[in-house]
Amino acid sequence: MLEGKDKRVQVLVRDNNVDQALKALKKKMQREGIFREMKLRGHYEKPSEKKAREKAEAIRRTRKLARKRAQREGLLVGKGRR
Structure with a gap:
């Protein structure tokens, strides 16, 4: 970064x-x-651990974007504030 x-x-x-x-x-x-x-x-983070972490973060980001997109399109019910 x-x-x-x-x-x-x-x-x-x-x-x-x-x-x-x-x-x-x-x-x-x-x-x-x-x-x-x-x-x-x-x-210290081993290169294999770094690769696994970055892959998991990318998957998490992709799922989050897909979830937000589905909420915008009305396919999912969004979390409401209490």
């Missing part, structure tokens, strides 16, 4: 409100996928 890029996440602190800035920083990092990247790099 971030290989070879000098990508920096920057958040401004307004009115000395560090809590709000920290919340915004965490949100940006989550969106950028930095937490996921840190978790993956925390330990």
